[in-house]
Amino acid sequence: MAESMKKRLNMCEGLAFVLVWGTAALVTATFCWLLGDLVWHGLSHVSWTFLTAPPENAGRRGGIGPILVSTALILGVCLAVALPIGIGTAVLLAEFTSDHSLFGRVTRRSLDVLAGVPSIVFGLFGNAFFCKTLGLGFSILSGGLTLACMVLPILIRSTEEGFRAVPTSYRLSAAALGLSRTTTLIHLVLPAAVPGLLVGLVLGVGRAIAETAALIFTSGYVDRMPESLLDSGRALSIHIFDLSMNVSGGDANAYASALVLVVLLLVINSTVSRLTAYGLQRKIMTV
């Protein structure tokens, strides 16, 4: 009796072991396969010339120089708009709005719904509002602003969580010392909330840099070097989409561009997390 129970327990344990490790292995393997495939097909085409030269023959030959510049500009516009609005809204929600107030509930619910809206919808909205109504046309500015709308919900919610994770005791003890709310916010709460903000930033940038659907309708297809923010500019993800879907014989360069995109994402992620650790340490030591 006891023996059979032991056996069954052992089997259960074995099964759980296989399941847990199996899933982890599957996830890792998928990522490695994807990355391996990109490196296998793409690495031989990536070179300094590829990164700097303009595309030729609809992208079959040449490089992705202007496309990288457009991508950076779109991302820059997106962050320049999204960061201040995002942090401001998060401060308002976390510090100055009670959990149960109508305003807080409605805003939070709207943000959660917005975060789940498909990017193509943002694209159409951006096209209607920024390109047509505001008359910005197909431009880097329109694209960046549309991306900002798309990234804001994630950014606000995770920054707000960052603020909420700061212990109330900081606020109470600061108030008891006669420090004003603004001082407390800037010197104590904001630094402590930085990790949450950076998580939101990484998620947001990841979403923005890989976005295709929202940009097709707003920043356009033009693969020339942009001369101003009002020029149309082709983002990296759109370039990959175009090469693999519309251009026969563009596969090699599509692979190379995708590799560049993934490496960019990895670099951004690891830089931000390293900055977080470094920044926090410095804050504790010197400020």
Next chain:
Amino acid sequence: MRPVAPITELHPQYPLEEQPACRESQPFMEIDRLSLHYGEKPAFQDVTLAIAKGCITALVGPSGCGKTSFLTCLNRLTDLITGCRVSGQITIEALEVLAPHTDVIRLRRRIGMIFQKPNPFPLTIRRNLEFPLREHGIRDRTQLAQMIETALREVGLWDEVKDRLDSPALALSGGQQQRLCIARALVLSPEMLLMDEPCSALDPLSSGVVEDLIVRLRGRYTILIVTHNLAQARRIADDVAFFWIHHGAGRLIEAGTVTQIFEEPRDPLTAAYVGGMRG
């Protein structure tokens, strides 16, 4: 309103053995029919009490009888709690504490507060003291250094931390953190200290160190301390106020000198509580 003593004046240095007498005819703070409600629920009701200047007044009573809530009314920390309603009157000399136009920043500089759990800021030891001072307008480096040293000496922490002022405050032990918090309150030269069970989160040794420190502060600061430890109240307090829960709300049952409360309590409830039969 009487002007707040300029913060730039360093603390008067009394030799530790020689404490000024705590009895003065005029109380430091007078509390008149003070009540506090969270939404509809009363936390405590109709508390009338005078706090003697320079003395240690202990608030004792069972958990949930509103002692901590009472403390947070006195420096208007209740302003930060939504749905919290305070009625009654609190006066410090001519200052109406609860009046809407009262400058709470100045008020909280006059009344420091120590919390149950030590809560230093996640900064260095030096910055913990420097930050509030700078915010209150003191920029001169020598002066800052001197005030920080004085405050740390006052709580007996200077010799323990003088070589590592720039290491994180959170690396200190619990008892040291609590003394740092007391130093942080003292560095602003308050007139009164509110202490919410300052020893209860500490081990017996650190608790003893903090208790001795509180006794040494007698006379120079008016101290109001919440404690669950009757023996501690008896050891350190000059006056005791006894709270009890009546119909779901805290009430002040009896207040008097420590001898009167412990040896000749007027109310049978007080007698039962201090005798260890209730609560």
